[in-house]
Amino acid sequence: MATRSYTSRRELEQHSFPPAVAILVPLGAILLQALLPKPFPRLAILDLPLIITVFFAVSRRNPVAGTLTGAAIGLLQDALTSQPIGVNGMAKSVIGYIAASIGIQIDVENLTTRVFINFGFFLLNSFLIFLINRRLLGNAGFHLLWIHELLRAAINTVVALPIFFLLDNTKRSE
Amino acid sequence: MESFFTRFKNVLVLVAVLLAQTIGLAVQVRRPVDPTTPDGSSVTLIRYWVVSTVTPFERFFHGLGYNLRHGWSNYIDLRHTRQQNHDLQEQIARLRLEQAAFAEDAIQGHRLQALLDFQQHYVSSTVAAQVIGTSGNDLSRVLYIDKGSKDGLKPDQAVITPDGIIGKLRDVFPHTSQVLLINDQTSGAGVLLANSRLRAILRGSTTGQILINNLTPDSRIKPGEQVLTSGGDQVYPRGLPVGTIESIAPDPEHQPYTLIQLRPAANLNQLEEVLVITGTQPTLPHEAQHDLAVGATTAEAAAKQLADQQAADAAARSAAQIVADRLPSLHDPDHPEATAPNPATPGAPAVPPIRVVVKPLPTVHPDRYTPGTTPPAADLKPGAADRNNPTSTTNPPPYTTTQPSTNPRPAPEKPQPQTDSTHPQNPQP
Numbered sequence: 001m002a003t004r005s006y007t008s009r010r011e012l013e014q015h016s017f018p019p020a021v022a023i024l025v026p027l028g029a030i031l032l033q034a035l036l037p038k039p040f041p042r043l044a045i046l047d048l049p050l051i052i053t054v055f056f057a058v059s060r061r062n063p064v065a066g067t068l069t070g071a072a073i074g075l076l077q078d079a080l081t082s083q084p085i086g087v088n089g090m091a092k093s094v095i096g097y098i099a100a101s102i103g104i105q106i107d108v109e110n111l112t113t114r115v116f117i118n119f120g121f122f123l124l125n126s127f128l129i130f131l132i133n134r135r136l137l138g139n140a141g142f143h144l145l146w147i148h149e150l151l152r153a154a155i156n157t158v159v160a161l162p163i164f165f166l167l168d169n170t171k172r173s174e
Numbered sequence: 175m176e177s178f179f180t181r182f183k184n185v186l187v188l189v190a191v192l193l194a195q196t197i198g199l200a201v202q203v204r205r206p207v208d209p210t211t212p213d214g215s216s217v218t219l220i221r222y223w224v225v226s227t228v229t230p231f232e233r234f235f236h237g238l239g240y241n242l243r244h245g246w247s248n249y250i251d252l253r254h255t256r257q258q259n260h261d262l263q264e265q266i267a268r269l270r271l272e273q274a275a276f277a278e279d280a281i282q283g284h285r286l287q288a289l290l291d292f293q294q295h296y297v298s299s300t301v302a303a304q305v306i307g308t309s310g311n312d313l314s315r316v317l318y319i320d321k322g323s324k325d326g327l328k329p330d331q332a333v334i335t336p337d338g339i340i341g342k343l344r345d346v347f348p349h350t351s352q353v354l355l356i357n358d359q360t361s362g363a364g365v366l367l368a369n370s371r372l373r374a375i376l377r378g379s380t381t382g383q384i385l386i387n388n389l390t391p392d393s394r395i396k397p398g399e400q401v402l403t404s405g406g407d408q409v410y411p412r413g414l415p416v417g418t419i420e421s422i423a424p425d426p427e428h429q430p431y432t433l434i435q436l437r438p439a440a441n442l443n444q445l446e447e448v449l450v451i452t453g454t455q456p457t458l459p460h461e462a463q464h465d466l467a468v469g470a471t472t473a474e475a476a477a478k479q480l481a482d483q484q485a486a487d488a489a490a491r492s493a494a495q496i497v498a499d500r501l502p503s504l505h506d507p508d509h510p511e512a513t514a515p516n517p518a519t520p521g522a523p524a525v526p527p528i529r530v531v532v533k534p535l536p537t538v539h540p541d542r543y544t545p546g547t548t549p550p551a552a553d554l555k556p557g558a559a560d561r562n563n564p565t566s567t568t569n570p571p572p573y574t575t576t577q578p579s580t581n582p583r584p585a586p587e588k589p590q591p592q593t594d595s596t597h598p599q600n601p602q603p
Contacts, residue, residue, distance in 0.1 A: 031231050033310030034318075039239070041443035044312040063184035071191050079224035081314030082344055082354055084202040085217055086195040088311075093195070097188045129313070136196065137203060141359065143380050 015059045015171040025167065026052050026073050034080055045152050047122070049073045051160045053092050054121050055167055057099035058108040070096025084137065091128035095121050111161070118160045122153035213345070222347055229318060229350045232307035236320075240304070270469075274476055277469030284458070296462070297411055299453035300334075301325055303351070305445045313380060315358040317341070319448060322349045330409055332451045338415035338439025339363070339403060340448060351450075355442055356416070357382045364406035365416050370394035373404050376416065376436065384417060386434040387425050395422060401436055411454055415439040 017025075029048040037044040053073050057066030074092035078085040099121060106113060126149040133142040179186065202217055213221065303319035321327055323346050331343045333353050341361065345352040354361055361378040365386070372395065374386045389395070399419045405412030417436040425433040458466065537544050 027227075030310070031228055034228060034307045035232060035235055035310075037308045037310060037312075038236075038305060044308070044310070064187045067184075067188045067191055071195070075195075075220075076224055077311065079221045080228065080316070081309040081311050082316045082352070082358060082360060083311075083314050084199050085220060086199040086202070090192055090195045090199075093188065093191050097184070101184075132199075136199060141380075145381060148381075 015061075017056070017059075017170055017172060021167075021170045022056070025170075026056075026069070026076075030073070030076050030080070033077070045155055046159060047125070047152070047156055048159075048163075049077050049088075050092065050095070050122065050125055051118070051156065051163055053096050054099050054118060054160070055164055057096045058103035058117065059167075059171060061100055061103040063097050063100040066096035066100030067093050068096075070094070087129060087132050087137075090132055091125050094128060095125055098124075114161060114164055115157055118157040119153050122156050123149065126152070218345065221345055221352075225318070225345075225347055225350055225352070229306065232318065233320060236304065236306040270472060271476070273465065273469040274472035277466050277473050280466055281470060296455055296458055297451050297453075298455040298459050299451075300449040301327060301452050302447060302449055304447050305353075306350075312382070313359070315355040315361075315378065315382060315442075316344070317353040317355065317445065317448075319351050319353055319450075320349070321450065322347045322351050324348050326452050327351050327450055328452075332410045332414075333448050334410075334414060334451060335440045335445065335448055337441070338417065339410050340438075340440050340442060340445060342409050343450065353448070357384050357438065357442055362407070363410055363416065364404040366402050366404040366412075367395060367419075368400040368402055369396075370399065373406065374434075376401070384436040384438055386436065387428060387431055389432055389434065390430055391424070391432050395419065395432075395434065397421060411451065 026049065029052045033046065033048045036046070053066075053070045056069050060066065060069075070092035071089050074087075074089035075085060077088045077092075081088075099117065102108070102117065108114065108117065126144060126146075130142065130144050133139045202214065204214075301321055303321040303325075305317050306320050307318040309316035319333075327343055327346050329343050329346050332339060333341050333343060339356060341353045341355040341358070343351050344354040355378070356363060356376065357378040359378050359380045361376075363376045365374050365376045366372070367374065370392065372389060372392065375388050377385050377387065379385055386401075397419050401416040401419065403410040403412055403414040403416055417438040419434055420437045421435045423433050423435075425431045457463075540547055542548070
């Protein structure tokens with residue numbers, strides 16, 4: 001029986017996913033995000049693609065993979081909107097990078113940690129989108145209601161926890 | 175050098191990805207040459223690929239849900255169908271009368287428009303489509319419908335429901351189209367305030383509200399006023415409902431303008447089926463002309479029926495009046511209200527009847543029997559019959575008739591008893 005030697009905590013806790021999961025879960029999240037607000041308009045407050053981005057980034061603990069996953073999911077999300085393609089792509093690239101970097105440092109399997117990182121990343125996502133629209137695109141009329149964004153972060157955090165637990169079952173240790 | 179890239183691989187990848195997307199954004203925000211295509215060709219291609227990937231699933235799930243709802247509502251849940259049918263029949267009858275009332279005005283309006291050479295655009299053709307998906311992002315209020323360029327749709331065509339406008343087509347793909355809702359932050363429309371006739375520009379917002387922010391304070395603008403499309407934007411035909419004014423407040427960012435918030439006429443959150451306006455024409459469509467003619471005919475028939483009814487009522491009333499004049503009456507002409515029947519209110523307290531002293535009607539043709547025409551006995555002289563009774567020969571007989579003079583021979587008069595004191599009545603045995 002072959003044995004593996006681990007040289008760091010990062011390598012010890014790095015996970016990979018089956019290709020089907022790695023492709024279909026983000027696509028399913030984008031599809032659900034497009035479908036759910038039609039019968040239930042209030043569900044437009046959810047951001048399932050961001051939850052998936054954070055999950056894959058903190059699980060893989062690879063900043064490059066986190067950046068590319070975030071960029072791909074964000075660009076796909078942008079393509080379905082009327083916004084210029086790249087707004088969500090840039091925001092989720094940054095979040096994927098930071099989430100993966102944080103995942104190296106702290107224990108992201110802990111429930112409390114998951115609550116905090118999800119809540120923080122949703123607020124960061126809103127801030128980045130505000131920044132891109134106001135500064136990069138010069139859209140002076142772009143406003144965000146920060147109370148609404150706090151509420152959105154809280155709701156998405158609540159939704160993210162069961163999704164994280166569900167997706168934990170698809171992890172494959174390297 | 176190799177160690178640099180290895181060491182900063184993660185950051186370099188992030189910077190490269192962000193730089194690429196920044197360049198992509200910079201390319202996109204440049205205005206396209208063709209105003210009918212909101213994006214460049216490469217961006218449209220990316221959108222087309224993604225939409226082509228996502229919409230088959232959206233169609234599948236939409237079809238599944240639609241068939242389930244259709245099967246339930248059309249074959250199982252038919253409990254109130256008869257009542258609904260009855261209500262709808264009554265509504266149709268009421269609407270026909272309303273249509274007849276408006277038809278004359280409409281015909282007159284068209285005549286005046288023709289006189290003034292006024293260019294009006296009527297909706298001549300529409301394509302019905304079903305909403306199959308959304309953008310999934312509440313910062314971008316976009317819908318996807320199941321019709322595209324193969325069905326004759328083009329960018330910038332107006333999308334409406336029977337309640338009002340909902341948006342316009344943004345990107346049109348072969349079998350799918352993207353509808354930009356009027357409450358999206360990039361939307362706009364030319365509108366007209368129905369009562370004050372002020373023209374304005376409507377805009378969406380990031381919070382999904384519909385706002386007008388290019389009007390200065392005006393006391394004529396009131397909450398509840400209806401807002402219509404003005405037709406000035408060359409997208410929405412004139413006169414379509416947009417919504418009603420919900421609130422008016424000073425705009426803190428653009429003084430001295432006001433911030434007018436609208437409540438949309440159509441429910442933008444629950445859209446199932448929409449109509450895309452694919453054509454307009456300067457004259458009314460054939461169906462509308464037919465409906466207008468039917469309305470005018472109905473109005474004429476109703477007017478004729480009303481006139482006949484009024485004539486019959488007048489005739490009946492005049493006959494009743496004649497009969498009432500000929501009959502003894504208890505009505506006091508000085509106090510008509512005292513003797514008028516009180517159709518009143520059953521719950522009102524009972525009012526005691528007012529006693530009326532009955533007086534004889536004034537004599538139209540006085541004769542010798544009329545009270546007051548006979549001189550007092552002190553003035554009479556024996557043997558002066560002719561002089562004492564001057565009305566006996568000069569006054570006409572008291573009998574007057576309203577019968578037509580078909581009978582040339584009047585009925586023989588009975589000898590009237592003399593009341594004159596000079597001609598005493600025969601003593602009774």
